[in-house]
Amino acid sequence: MLEIIDVTHTYGAYQALGGVKLTLAEGELVCVVGPSGCGKSTLLRCVAGLVQPTGGRILLDGVPVSQTPDNLAVVFQDYSRSLFPWMSAAANVALPLRRKGMDRASRRTAAMEALEQVGLAGAAGKYPWEMSGGMQQRVSIARALAYRPSLLLMDEPFGSVDAQTREDLEDLVLRVCAHHGMTIMLVTHDIDESVYLGDRVVVLSRSPGTVAGDLQVSLPSPRDQIATREHETFVRLRAEVGRLIRGNQLSPQET
Amino acid sequence: MRTRSTRVLRGAVGVAGLLVAAELALRAGHVTLLPLVSTVLLRAAELTVDGEFLSAAASTLASWAAGLALTVAVGIPIGLLLGAMPKVEAVVRPLIEFLRPIPSVALIPLAILVFTEQLHLRAAIVIYAACWPVLINTIYGLKDVDPVAKETLRSFGFGPLAVLVRVSLPSAAPFIATGIRLAASVAIVLAVSVELVAGGTDGVGVYIIKAGGGGRTDLMIAATVLTGLFGLLVNVAFVAVERKVFRWRHAR
Numbered sequence: 001m002l003e004i005i006d007v008t009h010t011y012g013a014y015q016a017l018g019g020v021k022l023t024l025a026e027g028e029l030v031c032v033v034g035p036s037g038c039g040k041s042t043l044l045r046c047v048a049g050l051v052q053p054t055g056g057r058i059l060l061d062g063v064p065v066s067q068t069p070d071n072l073a074v075v076f077q078d079y080s081r082s083l084f085p086w087m088s089a090a091a092n093v094a095l096p097l098r099r100k101g102m103d104r105a106s107r108r109t110a111a112m113e114a115l116e117q118v119g120l121a122g123a124a125g126k127y128p129w130e131m132s133g134g135m136q137q138r139v140s141i142a143r144a145l146a147y148r149p150s151l152l153l154m155d156e157p158f159g160s161v162d163a164q165t166r167e168d169l170e171d172l173v174l175r176v177c178a179h180h181g182m183t184i185m186l187v188t189h190d191i192d193e194s195v196y197l198g199d200r201v202v203v204l205s206r207s208p209g210t211v212a213g214d215l216q217v218s219l220p221s222p223r224d225q226i227a228t229r230e231h232e233t234f235v236r237l238r239a240e241v242g243r244l245i246r247g248n249q250l251s252p253q254e255t
Numbered sequence: 256m257r258t259r260s261t262r263v264l265r266g267a268v269g270v271a272g273l274l275v276a277a278e279l280a281l282r283a284g285h286v287t288l289l290p291l292v293s294t295v296l297l298r299a300a301e302l303t304v305d306g307e308f309l310s311a312a313a314s315t316l317a318s319w320a321a322g323l324a325l326t327v328a329v330g331i332p333i334g335l336l337l338g339a340m341p342k343v344e345a346v347v348r349p350l351i352e353f354l355r356p357i358p359s360v361a362l363i364p365l366a367i368l369v370f371t372e373q374l375h376l377r378a379a380i381v382i383y384a385a386c387w388p389v390l391i392n393t394i395y396g397l398k399d400v401d402p403v404a405k406e407t408l409r410s411f412g413f414g415p416l417a418v419l420v421r422v423s424l425p426s427a428a429p430f431i432a433t434g435i436r437l438a439a440s441v442a443i444v445l446a447v448s449v450e451l452v453a454g455g456t457d458g459v460g461v462y463i464i465k466a467g468g469g470g471r472t473d474l475m476i477a478a479t480v481l482t483g484l485f486g487l488l489v490n491v492a493f494v495a496v497e498r499k500v501f502r503w504r505h506a507r
Binding site for chain 2: 048049050068069070072073074076078081082084085086095096099127129147153
Protein backbone atom coordinates (compact mmCIF):
# COMPACT_ATOMS: atom_id res chain seq x y z
CA MET A 1 0.00 0.00 0.00
CA LEU A 2 3.02 2.25 0.46
CA GLU A 3 5.83 2.31 -2.06
CA ILE A 4 8.96 4.35 -1.47
CA ILE A 5 10.97 4.36 -4.69
CA ASP A 6 14.58 5.60 -4.73
CA VAL A 7 13.79 8.54 -2.47
CA THR A 8 16.63 10.97 -1.89
CA HIS A 9 16.69 14.15 0.14
CA THR A 10 19.33 16.80 0.63
CA TYR A 11 19.35 19.76 3.01
CA GLY A 12 21.63 22.20 1.25
CA ALA A 13 24.92 20.32 0.86
CA TYR A 14 23.97 17.63 3.38
CA GLN A 15 22.52 14.44 1.93
CA ALA A 16 20.09 12.94 4.42
CA LEU A 17 18.62 10.19 2.25
CA GLY A 18 20.57 8.42 -0.47
CA GLY A 19 17.99 6.50 -2.46
CA VAL A 20 15.65 4.63 -0.14
CA LYS A 21 13.64 1.78 -1.58
CA LEU A 22 10.95 0.34 0.67
CA THR A 23 7.50 -1.20 0.31
CA LEU A 24 4.87 -1.68 3.00
CA ALA A 25 2.06 -4.17 2.55
CA GLU A 26 -1.47 -3.59 3.82
CA GLY A 27 -1.74 -4.17 7.58
CA GLU A 28 1.99 -4.46 8.13
CA LEU A 29 3.83 -2.91 11.08
CA VAL A 30 7.26 -1.93 9.83
CA CYS A 31 9.88 -0.50 12.16
CA VAL A 32 12.51 1.68 10.58
CA VAL A 33 15.55 1.66 12.81
CA GLY A 34 18.88 3.40 12.40
CA PRO A 35 21.48 5.51 14.15
CA SER A 36 20.64 9.12 14.87
CA GLY A 37 21.14 11.28 11.84
CA CYS A 38 20.45 8.49 9.35
CA GLY A 39 17.52 10.39 7.90
CA LYS A 40 14.78 8.13 9.28
CA SER A 41 12.72 11.06 10.48
CA THR A 42 13.23 12.80 7.16
CA LEU A 43 11.93 9.69 5.42
CA LEU A 44 8.82 9.70 7.61
CA ARG A 45 8.24 13.39 6.93
CA CYS A 46 8.53 12.76 3.20
CA VAL A 47 5.87 10.04 3.42
CA ALA A 48 3.66 12.40 5.44
CA GLY A 49 3.97 15.04 2.72
CA LEU A 50 5.50 17.49 5.21
CA VAL A 51 8.77 17.48 3.28
CA GLN A 52 9.10 17.27 -0.47
CA PRO A 53 11.83 14.72 -1.26
CA THR A 54 14.59 15.94 -3.55
CA GLY A 55 14.36 12.84 -5.72
CA GLY A 56 12.39 9.62 -6.13
CA ARG A 57 8.71 8.89 -5.73
CA ILE A 58 6.36 7.90 -2.93
CA LEU A 59 3.11 6.16 -3.78
CA LEU A 60 0.32 5.65 -1.27
CA ASP A 61 -2.26 3.19 -2.59
CA GLY A 62 -0.77 3.86 -6.00
CA VAL A 63 -1.25 7.65 -5.73
CA PRO A 64 1.87 9.83 -5.69
CA VAL A 65 2.28 11.79 -2.45
CA SER A 66 2.62 15.47 -3.31
CA GLN A 67 1.02 17.02 -0.25
CA THR A 68 -0.27 15.46 2.95
CA PRO A 69 -2.50 12.53 2.02
CA ASP A 70 -5.99 12.33 3.51
CA ASN A 71 -5.83 8.83 4.89
CA LEU A 72 -2.72 9.29 6.99
CA ALA A 73 -1.96 10.28 10.58
CA VAL A 74 1.29 11.03 12.37
CA VAL A 75 2.22 10.53 16.03
CA PHE A 76 5.17 12.75 16.89
CA GLN A 77 7.76 12.12 19.58
CA ASP A 78 7.18 15.45 21.24
CA TYR A 79 3.62 15.03 22.54
CA SER A 80 3.82 18.16 24.67
CA ARG A 81 4.34 20.27 21.56
CA SER A 82 2.09 18.22 19.33
CA LEU A 83 -0.99 18.48 21.56
CA PHE A 84 -2.74 21.82 21.78
CA PRO A 85 -2.61 23.05 25.39
CA TRP A 86 -5.66 25.30 25.01
CA MET A 87 -7.85 22.27 24.29
CA SER A 88 -9.03 19.39 26.47
CA ALA A 89 -7.95 15.87 25.58
CA ALA A 90 -11.30 15.20 23.91
CA ALA A 91 -11.12 18.41 21.87
CA ASN A 92 -7.57 17.57 20.78
CA VAL A 93 -8.69 14.15 19.59
CA ALA A 94 -11.80 15.53 17.90
CA LEU A 95 -10.13 18.39 16.03
CA PRO A 96 -8.69 16.49 13.02
CA LEU A 97 -12.09 14.89 12.46
CA ARG A 98 -13.28 18.22 11.07
CA ARG A 99 -11.38 17.24 7.95
CA LYS A 100 -13.72 14.31 7.56
CA GLY A 101 -16.77 16.55 7.55
CA MET A 102 -18.17 14.96 10.71
CA ASP A 103 -20.62 16.99 12.75
CA ARG A 104 -19.95 18.04 16.31
CA ALA A 105 -21.78 15.16 17.96
CA SER A 106 -20.16 12.42 15.90
CA ARG A 107 -16.72 14.00 16.37
CA ARG A 108 -17.32 13.91 20.09
CA THR A 109 -18.47 10.28 20.02
CA ALA A 110 -15.46 9.20 17.95
CA ALA A 111 -13.10 11.06 20.28
CA MET A 112 -14.56 9.45 23.38
CA GLU A 113 -14.34 6.03 21.76
CA ALA A 114 -10.67 6.54 20.85
CA LEU A 115 -9.82 7.83 24.32
CA GLU A 116 -11.47 4.78 25.80
CA GLN A 117 -9.35 2.51 23.59
CA VAL A 118 -6.17 4.04 24.99
CA GLY A 119 -7.47 3.79 28.54
CA LEU A 120 -8.26 7.45 29.06
CA ALA A 121 -12.06 7.36 29.20
CA GLY A 122 -12.03 9.28 32.47
CA ALA A 123 -9.60 11.97 31.33
CA ALA A 124 -11.51 13.40 28.35
CA GLY A 125 -12.05 16.76 30.03
CA LYS A 126 -8.46 17.11 31.21
CA TYR A 127 -5.98 19.46 29.59
CA PRO A 128 -2.64 18.12 28.31
CA TRP A 129 -0.71 20.03 30.96
CA GLU A 130 -2.74 18.32 33.66
CA MET A 131 -1.51 14.92 32.44
CA SER A 132 1.65 12.86 32.76
CA GLY A 133 3.87 12.37 29.71
CA GLY A 134 2.56 8.86 29.16
CA MET A 135 -1.04 10.05 29.28
CA GLN A 136 -0.29 12.84 26.84
CA GLN A 137 1.21 10.41 24.36
CA ARG A 138 -1.87 8.21 24.79
CA VAL A 139 -3.97 11.22 23.79
CA SER A 140 -1.78 11.67 20.68
CA ILE A 141 -2.28 8.02 19.82
CA ALA A 142 -6.03 8.34 20.41
CA ARG A 143 -6.08 11.35 18.09
CA ALA A 144 -4.44 9.30 15.35
CA LEU A 145 -6.77 6.33 15.98
CA ALA A 146 -9.93 8.43 15.90
CA TYR A 147 -8.91 9.73 12.48
CA ARG A 148 -8.94 6.12 11.23
CA PRO A 149 -6.02 6.48 8.84
CA SER A 150 -5.08 3.64 6.55
CA LEU A 151 -1.44 4.50 7.22
CA LEU A 152 -0.16 5.52 10.65
CA LEU A 153 3.28 7.07 10.92
CA MET A 154 5.01 7.17 14.29
CA ASP A 155 8.17 9.19 14.79
CA GLU A 156 10.06 7.95 17.89
CA PRO A 157 6.69 7.80 19.65
CA PHE A 158 8.05 6.46 22.95
CA GLY A 159 11.32 8.37 23.02
CA SER A 160 10.22 10.82 25.71
CA VAL A 161 8.59 8.57 28.30
CA ASP A 162 9.99 6.44 31.10
CA ALA A 163 10.75 2.73 30.62
CA GLN A 164 7.61 1.35 32.29
CA THR A 165 5.31 3.69 30.37
CA ARG A 166 7.18 2.85 27.23
CA GLU A 167 6.37 -0.86 27.57
CA ASP A 168 2.72 -0.07 28.29
CA LEU A 169 2.50 2.14 25.21
CA GLU A 170 4.24 -0.43 23.02
CA ASP A 171 1.66 -3.05 23.97
CA LEU A 172 -1.12 -0.52 23.51
CA VAL A 173 -0.01 0.17 19.96
CA LEU A 174 0.23 -3.54 19.15
CA ARG A 175 -3.24 -4.13 20.57
CA VAL A 176 -5.11 -1.30 18.86
CA CYS A 177 -3.35 -1.85 15.57
CA ALA A 178 -4.26 -5.49 15.48
CA HIS A 179 -7.81 -4.32 16.20
CA HIS A 180 -7.96 -1.69 13.44
CA GLY A 181 -5.81 -3.47 10.88
CA MET A 182 -3.87 -0.29 10.15
CA THR A 183 -0.60 -0.20 8.29
CA ILE A 184 2.09 1.34 10.48
CA MET A 185 5.51 2.75 9.82
CA LEU A 186 7.29 3.37 13.12
CA VAL A 187 10.62 5.12 13.26
CA THR A 188 12.90 4.42 16.24
CA HIS A 189 16.55 4.35 17.21
CA ASP A 190 15.87 1.58 19.74
CA ILE A 191 16.86 -1.84 18.37
CA ASP A 192 14.93 -3.86 20.99
CA GLU A 193 11.82 -1.83 20.39
CA SER A 194 12.02 -2.32 16.62
CA VAL A 195 12.25 -6.11 16.94
CA TYR A 196 9.61 -6.28 19.67
CA LEU A 197 7.02 -4.28 17.72
CA GLY A 198 7.73 -4.97 14.07
CA ASP A 199 6.43 -7.49 11.61
CA ARG A 200 9.50 -6.33 9.73
CA VAL A 201 12.54 -4.34 10.73
CA VAL A 202 14.14 -2.10 8.13
CA VAL A 203 17.63 -0.92 9.02
CA LEU A 204 18.78 2.41 7.63
CA SER A 205 22.48 3.11 7.31
CA ARG A 206 24.15 6.26 8.55
CA SER A 207 23.87 9.26 6.25
CA PRO A 208 23.16 9.31 3.49
CA GLY A 209 20.47 6.90 4.65
CA THR A 210 19.90 3.83 2.55
CA VAL A 211 18.29 0.51 3.39
CA ALA A 212 21.05 -1.62 4.92
CA GLY A 213 18.85 -4.54 5.85
CA ASP A 214 15.23 -5.69 5.75
CA LEU A 215 14.42 -8.44 8.24
CA GLN A 216 11.21 -10.38 8.66
CA VAL A 217 10.32 -10.80 12.35
CA SER A 218 8.81 -14.22 12.85
CA LEU A 219 7.94 -13.93 16.51
CA PRO A 220 4.70 -15.38 17.88
CA SER A 221 1.76 -13.04 18.50
CA PRO A 222 0.60 -11.62 20.77
CA ARG A 223 3.96 -10.35 21.89
CA ASP A 224 4.77 -10.32 25.56
CA GLN A 225 7.20 -7.96 27.24
CA ILE A 226 8.95 -10.79 29.12
CA ALA A 227 8.50 -13.94 27.02
CA THR A 228 9.07 -12.34 23.62
CA ARG A 229 12.28 -10.68 24.73
CA GLU A 230 13.55 -14.09 25.95
CA HIS A 231 12.67 -15.81 22.69
CA GLU A 232 15.70 -17.05 20.77
CA THR A 233 14.45 -15.43 17.54
CA PHE A 234 14.26 -12.08 19.37
CA VAL A 235 17.80 -12.45 20.66
CA ARG A 236 19.12 -13.46 17.24
CA LEU A 237 17.30 -10.65 15.41
CA ARG A 238 18.38 -8.06 17.92
CA ALA A 239 21.99 -9.06 17.39
CA GLU A 240 21.55 -9.02 13.64
CA VAL A 241 20.00 -5.55 13.61
CA GLY A 242 22.72 -4.38 15.97
CA ARG A 243 25.43 -5.66 13.66
CA LEU A 244 23.83 -4.02 10.64
CA ILE A 245 23.74 -0.69 12.44
CA ARG A 246 27.17 -1.05 14.00
CA GLY A 247 28.75 -2.26 10.78
CA ASN A 248 27.70 0.88 9.08
CA GLN A 249 28.91 2.98 11.93
CA LEU A 250 32.38 1.51 11.70
CA SER A 251 32.87 1.62 7.96
CA PRO A 252 33.70 5.34 7.63
CA GLN A 253 36.51 4.93 10.17
CA GLU A 254 37.97 1.91 8.43
CA THR A 255 38.38 3.63 5.10
CA MET B 256 -3.48 32.77 46.27
CA ARG B 257 -2.15 33.56 49.71
CA THR B 258 1.15 34.86 48.42
CA ARG B 259 -0.73 37.09 45.98
CA SER B 260 -2.87 38.66 48.69
CA THR B 261 0.24 39.12 50.82
CA ARG B 262 1.85 40.98 47.94
CA VAL B 263 -1.19 43.20 47.46
CA LEU B 264 -1.18 43.94 51.18
CA ARG B 265 2.51 44.87 51.14
CA GLY B 266 1.95 47.16 48.16
CA ALA B 267 -0.93 48.84 49.97
CA VAL B 268 1.30 49.39 53.00
CA GLY B 269 3.87 51.04 50.73
CA VAL B 270 1.34 53.40 49.19
CA ALA B 271 -0.20 54.26 52.57
CA GLY B 272 3.25 54.91 54.04
CA LEU B 273 4.13 57.30 51.23
CA LEU B 274 0.83 59.15 51.55
CA VAL B 275 1.22 59.52 55.32
CA ALA B 276 4.81 60.78 54.90
CA ALA B 277 3.66 63.33 52.28
CA GLU B 278 0.81 64.47 54.52
CA LEU B 279 3.18 64.99 57.46
CA ALA B 280 5.70 66.87 55.30
CA LEU B 281 2.98 69.14 53.91
CA ARG B 282 1.55 69.79 57.38
CA ALA B 283 5.04 70.65 58.65
CA GLY B 284 4.98 73.38 56.01
CA HIS B 285 7.98 72.35 53.91
CA VAL B 286 5.99 72.71 50.69
CA THR B 287 3.36 75.42 50.61
CA LEU B 288 2.32 75.30 46.96
CA LEU B 289 0.63 71.90 47.11
CA PRO B 290 -2.61 70.94 48.84
CA LEU B 291 -2.58 68.37 51.65
CA VAL B 292 -2.81 64.69 50.71
CA SER B 293 -5.97 64.37 52.79
CA THR B 294 -7.52 67.30 50.92
CA VAL B 295 -6.70 65.75 47.53
CA LEU B 296 -8.16 62.40 48.55
CA LEU B 297 -11.30 64.11 49.81
CA ARG B 298 -11.64 66.06 46.52
CA ALA B 299 -11.07 62.90 44.53
CA ALA B 300 -13.89 61.21 46.42
CA GLU B 301 -16.12 64.23 45.77
CA LEU B 302 -15.26 64.24 42.07
CA THR B 303 -16.59 60.69 41.67
CA VAL B 304 -20.09 62.12 42.19
CA ASP B 305 -19.45 65.53 40.62
CA GLY B 306 -21.54 66.04 37.46
CA GLU B 307 -19.08 68.32 35.68
CA PHE B 308 -16.14 65.99 36.26
CA LEU B 309 -18.16 62.91 35.34
CA SER B 310 -19.17 64.33 31.98
CA ALA B 311 -15.51 65.24 31.36
CA ALA B 312 -14.51 61.69 32.28
CA ALA B 313 -17.19 60.24 30.00
CA SER B 314 -15.79 62.22 27.09
CA THR B 315 -12.24 61.02 27.73
CA LEU B 316 -13.52 57.49 28.19
CA ALA B 317 -15.28 57.70 24.81
CA SER B 318 -12.15 58.68 22.89
CA TRP B 319 -10.13 56.08 24.83
CA ALA B 320 -12.61 53.30 24.06
CA ALA B 321 -13.07 54.31 20.42
CA GLY B 322 -9.33 54.54 19.89
CA LEU B 323 -8.62 51.23 21.57
CA ALA B 324 -11.42 49.42 19.74
CA LEU B 325 -10.19 50.65 16.35
CA THR B 326 -6.62 49.78 17.30
CA VAL B 327 -7.63 46.20 18.05
CA ALA B 328 -9.83 45.95 14.96
CA VAL B 329 -7.05 47.14 12.65
CA GLY B 330 -3.87 46.12 14.50
CA ILE B 331 -4.63 42.42 14.93
CA PRO B 332 -5.52 41.68 11.28
CA ILE B 333 -2.48 43.59 10.01
CA GLY B 334 -0.30 41.84 12.61
CA LEU B 335 -1.67 38.45 11.54
CA LEU B 336 -1.01 39.24 7.91
CA LEU B 337 2.56 40.37 8.58
CA GLY B 338 3.23 37.53 11.01
CA ALA B 339 1.99 34.93 8.52
CA MET B 340 3.96 36.44 5.63
CA PRO B 341 7.58 37.00 6.69
CA LYS B 342 8.55 38.37 3.27
CA VAL B 343 5.95 41.12 3.41
CA GLU B 344 6.95 41.80 7.00
CA ALA B 345 10.58 42.25 5.92
CA VAL B 346 9.42 44.92 3.47
CA VAL B 347 7.22 46.77 5.97
CA ARG B 348 9.42 46.38 9.04
CA PRO B 349 11.76 49.37 8.44
CA LEU B 350 8.73 51.62 8.01
CA ILE B 351 7.29 50.36 11.29
CA GLU B 352 10.58 50.89 13.10
CA PHE B 353 10.70 54.43 11.72
CA LEU B 354 7.14 55.37 12.64
CA ARG B 355 7.06 53.67 16.03
CA PRO B 356 9.41 55.97 17.98
CA ILE B 357 7.68 59.16 16.78
CA PRO B 358 5.92 60.54 19.87
CA SER B 359 2.19 60.71 19.35
CA VAL B 360 2.11 64.05 21.15
CA ALA B 361 4.34 65.52 18.43
CA LEU B 362 1.66 64.67 15.88
CA ILE B 363 -1.10 66.56 17.70
CA PRO B 364 -0.50 69.93 15.96
CA LEU B 365 -0.69 68.20 12.59
CA ALA B 366 -3.75 66.23 13.64
CA ILE B 367 -5.48 69.44 14.70
CA LEU B 368 -5.17 70.66 11.11
CA VAL B 369 -6.33 67.37 9.61
CA PHE B 370 -9.31 66.52 11.83
CA THR B 371 -12.23 68.86 12.35
CA GLU B 372 -14.21 66.61 14.65
CA GLN B 373 -12.93 66.53 18.25
CA LEU B 374 -13.53 62.79 18.74
CA HIS B 375 -11.78 61.96 15.46
CA LEU B 376 -8.72 63.96 16.45
CA ARG B 377 -8.52 62.37 19.87
CA ALA B 378 -9.13 58.81 18.65
CA ALA B 379 -6.56 59.22 15.87
CA ILE B 380 -3.85 60.23 18.33
CA VAL B 381 -4.80 57.36 20.65
CA ILE B 382 -4.66 54.89 17.75
CA TYR B 383 -1.25 56.10 16.61
CA ALA B 384 0.26 55.42 20.02
CA ALA B 385 -1.69 52.27 20.89
CA CYS B 386 -1.39 50.36 17.64
CA TRP B 387 2.32 49.49 18.04
CA PRO B 388 2.14 47.12 21.00
CA VAL B 389 -0.84 45.33 19.41
CA LEU B 390 0.85 45.07 16.03
CA ILE B 391 4.27 44.04 17.30
CA ASN B 392 2.92 41.52 19.81
CA THR B 393 0.69 39.93 17.18
CA ILE B 394 3.64 39.56 14.81
CA TYR B 395 5.87 38.09 17.52
CA GLY B 396 3.09 35.85 18.78
CA LEU B 397 2.69 34.33 15.32
CA LYS B 398 6.42 33.88 14.90
CA ASP B 399 6.60 32.11 18.24
CA VAL B 400 4.09 29.38 17.30
CA ASP B 401 5.64 25.95 17.74
CA PRO B 402 6.42 24.41 14.32
CA VAL B 403 5.58 20.96 15.70
CA ALA B 404 2.05 22.15 16.54
CA LYS B 405 1.63 23.52 13.02
CA GLU B 406 3.02 20.35 11.45
CA THR B 407 0.67 18.24 13.53
CA LEU B 408 -2.34 19.88 11.97
CA ARG B 409 -0.74 19.87 8.53
CA SER B 410 -0.11 16.15 8.87
CA PHE B 411 -3.86 15.66 9.22
CA GLY B 412 -4.26 17.36 5.86
CA PHE B 413 -5.27 20.85 7.01
CA GLY B 414 -4.35 23.75 4.75
CA PRO B 415 -2.49 26.98 5.63
CA LEU B 416 -5.64 28.94 6.49
CA ALA B 417 -6.91 26.24 8.87
CA VAL B 418 -3.47 26.06 10.51
CA LEU B 419 -3.52 29.85 10.97
CA VAL B 420 -7.00 29.87 12.51
CA ARG B 421 -6.79 26.67 14.58
CA VAL B 422 -3.16 26.67 15.74
CA SER B 423 -1.37 29.95 15.15
CA LEU B 424 -4.14 32.24 16.35
CA PRO B 425 -4.93 30.48 19.65
CA SER B 426 -1.24 29.93 20.27
CA ALA B 427 -0.49 33.63 19.70
CA ALA B 428 -3.56 34.82 21.60
CA PRO B 429 -1.77 35.37 24.95
CA PHE B 430 0.81 37.58 23.22
CA ILE B 431 -1.94 39.51 21.48
CA ALA B 432 -3.79 39.96 24.77
CA THR B 433 -0.66 41.38 26.39
CA GLY B 434 -0.35 43.76 23.46
CA ILE B 435 -3.93 44.94 23.99
CA ARG B 436 -3.29 45.44 27.70
CA LEU B 437 -0.22 47.59 27.00
CA ALA B 438 -2.17 49.47 24.34
CA ALA B 439 -4.97 50.17 26.84
CA SER B 440 -2.49 51.85 29.20
CA VAL B 441 -0.84 53.88 26.45
CA ALA B 442 -4.28 54.88 25.18
CA ILE B 443 -5.18 56.44 28.55
CA VAL B 444 -1.99 58.49 28.54
CA LEU B 445 -2.68 59.78 25.04
CA ALA B 446 -6.41 60.32 25.53
CA VAL B 447 -5.58 62.80 28.33
CA SER B 448 -2.47 64.23 26.64
CA VAL B 449 -4.34 65.20 23.49
CA GLU B 450 -6.89 67.06 25.61
CA LEU B 451 -4.13 68.89 27.48
CA VAL B 452 -2.40 69.96 24.26
CA ALA B 453 -5.31 70.47 21.88
CA GLY B 454 -7.90 71.57 24.42
CA GLY B 455 -11.55 71.15 23.46
CA THR B 456 -15.00 71.37 24.93
CA ASP B 457 -14.70 68.61 27.49
CA GLY B 458 -12.50 65.81 28.79
CA VAL B 459 -10.40 65.17 31.88
CA GLY B 460 -7.45 67.02 30.33
CA VAL B 461 -9.61 70.07 29.71
CA TYR B 462 -10.97 69.82 33.25
CA ILE B 463 -7.43 69.78 34.67
CA ILE B 464 -6.43 72.87 32.68
CA LYS B 465 -9.53 74.73 33.79
CA ALA B 466 -8.93 73.82 37.44
CA GLY B 467 -5.36 75.02 37.08
CA GLY B 468 -6.54 78.31 35.58
CA GLY B 469 -8.76 78.78 38.63
CA GLY B 470 -5.86 78.09 40.96
CA ARG B 471 -7.48 74.88 42.20
CA THR B 472 -4.43 72.65 42.54
CA ASP B 473 -6.45 70.32 44.77
CA LEU B 474 -8.88 69.59 41.93
CA MET B 475 -6.06 69.28 39.40
CA ILE B 476 -4.31 66.64 41.45
CA ALA B 477 -7.54 64.91 42.41
CA ALA B 478 -8.50 64.53 38.72
CA THR B 479 -4.99 63.25 37.95
CA VAL B 480 -5.20 60.72 40.79
CA LEU B 481 -8.53 59.43 39.49
CA THR B 482 -7.06 59.04 35.99
CA GLY B 483 -4.22 57.02 37.45
CA LEU B 484 -6.64 54.88 39.43
CA PHE B 485 -8.63 54.19 36.28
CA GLY B 486 -5.45 53.06 34.52
CA LEU B 487 -4.63 50.78 37.43
CA LEU B 488 -8.10 49.23 37.41
CA VAL B 489 -8.00 48.65 33.65
CA ASN B 490 -4.65 46.91 34.00
CA VAL B 491 -5.80 44.75 36.90
CA ALA B 492 -8.94 43.77 34.98
CA PHE B 493 -6.93 42.81 31.89
CA VAL B 494 -4.47 40.75 33.93
CA ALA B 495 -7.33 38.95 35.65
CA VAL B 496 -9.01 38.10 32.33
CA GLU B 497 -5.69 36.95 30.82
CA ARG B 498 -5.04 34.69 33.79
CA LYS B 499 -8.42 33.08 33.44
CA VAL B 500 -8.59 32.73 29.66
CA PHE B 501 -4.97 31.70 29.17
CA ARG B 502 -4.70 29.41 32.16
CA TRP B 503 -3.16 26.79 29.86
CA ARG B 504 -0.17 29.03 29.32
CA HIS B 505 0.65 29.67 32.98
CA ALA B 506 -0.10 26.17 34.15
CA ARG B 507 2.42 24.48 31.88
